[in-house]
Amino acid sequence: MGRYFGTDGIRGKANETLDVQRAFQVGRYLGYYFSKTGKGRILVGKDTRLSSGMFENAIAAGASASGADVYLLGTCPTPSVAYLVKREQFSCGVMISASHNPYYDNGIKVFSQAGIKLSAEIEGLIEDYIDGLTEIPLVSGDKIGQIVRYDEGLEHYLDWIESLFDFRLESFHLALDLANGSATTTAEKLLRRMGAHCTVIHSEPNGININTQCGSTHPGSLQELMKSGIFDLGLAFDGDADRLIAVDPNGELIDGDYVLYICGKYLKEAGHLRGNTVVSTVMANLGFFKAMEQLGIATESTQVGDKYVYECMVKKDYMLGGEQSGHIIFKEHATTGDGLLTALKLLEVMHKTGKGIVELKDGLKIYPQLLINVPVKDKEAAMQADPIVKEVAAINEELQGNGRILVRPSGTEPLVRVMVEAESDELCHHYVYRVVDLIEQSGL
Secondary structure, eight states: OOSSOBBTBEEEEBTTTBOHHHHHHHHHHHHHHTTTTSOOEEEEEEOSSTTHHHHHHHHHHHHHHTTOEEEEEEEOOHHHHHHHHHHTTOSEEEEEOOTTSOTTEEEEEEEOTTSSBOOHHHHHHHHHHHTTSSOOOOOOGGGSOOEEEOTHHHHHHHHHHHHTOOOOOTTOEEEEEOTTSGGGGTHHHHHHHTTOEEEEESOOOOSSOTTTTOSTTOTHHHHHHHTTSOOSEEEEEOTTSSOEEEEOTTSOEEOHHHHHHHHHHHHHHTTOOGGGEEEEETTSOHHHHHHHHHHTOEEEEEOSSHHHHHHHHHHHTOSEEEOTTSOEEETTTOSSOOHHHHHHHHHHHHHHHOOOHHHHHTTOOOOOEEEEEEEOSOHHHHHHOHHHHHHHHHHHHHHTTSOEEEEEEOSSSSEEEEEEEOSSHHHHHHHHHHHHHHHHHHTO
């Protein structure tokens, strides 16, 4: 973790903890860094939140003032920036979004020319500049960069995704929840172009309704719509469209664990699951691990964050990985989670197998889960306290493989997260509060 950059770029409340001056500084340094040996080319995309246009303009002004040409992609999914920066060999790409957070938050995420997160080294140089440890010149004359619209970029992205699939969607009736976010520019457009019959909700962004009681983090209205019985699949995106949570015709959620199970099983049966392994995080449901074991598929777990999932996939050349939250990475095609690509992969499995989504998810039993966030003064002290460590070990012993307890510090807040999975809600409650009470009583 850097001074300003976290695991997913710079995040904060717009014009409070993340202000327009900070965005200008990031743009200034990116423009300077990537124009040292010629005019840099920087791609900038944004989601639909109120402050995104403000930050877009600040980054563009800063980068052009340092000598780079700036290409404005406009409202777009985060994965479109990751794809285009690599395909079109931009110097770097910037996505302005706070993903699934409320509209008043925002973020700046920078992609390298390879379509992955900018290196920690360059992030450190940006932070030095923000802190006034280095100075960079303004350019003048014909060295000043241009700022141009790049609307055709989204068409290149959509054409690419469509090219990955060899089937049509005329037989599918889909319900889409676009979260009043980035997916409003892409998902319905491509799915209809491929022949799907679509009913769409939450597709009228106004700057403040992104993720508000809608999308992958609040799929309740989509679940109710699915209960009408006329749809084959429901698709809920998050604010920047890099996540997907699906919904079956009964209104039941299909989270990232289900998607990994369905796609992993399909790839294995087709002989295309490299390494016979699927990558997930420690927060994947216990039922997922048991189901994969039954299928003869190995699993690897990383710490929470799609960044860590992708690093593991690259290091060991695995093809499929993701998170329970709906970040799914198909490494053969993409460097990051992509909600639209994930949706089409699910539809591909349904089309190729001739099975409905309810049948495809059969075989994965999701264990009840309870997660409690406990405020603490010192996360590390709480994690290392002897009574707490012993109690966690005792609970795991009592569960005997029919459940588990996971205690970990929050990466961003003064919290310890206590999560228990067990065979019933009652057991979850019993075991989780044995640890929560200990932490609270410790005063740490």
